Amino acid sequence: MFSVTVRDHIMIAHSFRGAVFGPAQALHGATFVVDAVFRRAELDEDNIVVDIGLATEQLHDALADLTYTNLDDHPEFAGVNTSTEFLAQVIARRLAERVRDGRLGPHADGLAGITVTLHESHVASAGYELTLT
Incomplete structure (x- = not known):
């Protein structure tokens, strides 16, 4: 399997509901480095996985409405614990x-x-893998 990875980041604020989150139940900030890996079994006719420039642009665009926002106020996430895992899926x-x-x-x-x-830091990360059909 071939892959191309592009990277960006987001800075957000949010809070969680539930005792499992301890002090993170209070409003707090987070900065995430975001890696998007695009995979394919065979290279295309130009011997690439995906256009890296477009992948970089589209990752940035996909993050645009998240960065510098309080996710607690984001309409898409009303009543949702915006965990790292959940955000990776989104x-x-x-x-x-x-x-x-x-x-x-x-x-x-x-x-x-x-x-x-x-x-989340140099020692912790979470992710989501999606199969395209």
Whole structure:
């Protein structure tokens, strides 16, 4: 399986509901380094996985309404614990939609999957792997 990874970041604020979150139940900030990995079994006719420039642009676009926001106030996340794992899934689905509607260009047609990893720090990360059909 071949892959291309692009990277961006988001700075957000949010809070959680539930005792399992301890002090993170209070409003707090987080900065995530976001990696998006695009995978395919075979290289395309130009010997690439995906157009790296378009992948970078579309990752940035998928993150645009999240960065510098309080996710507690974001209409898409009303009543939801916006855990790192959950956010990885949201971003992966947003990227998959961009693949399907052609915003990653014709090189994205043969993609098999996308994995999004959010790095909370140098020692902790969470991710979501999505298969494209």
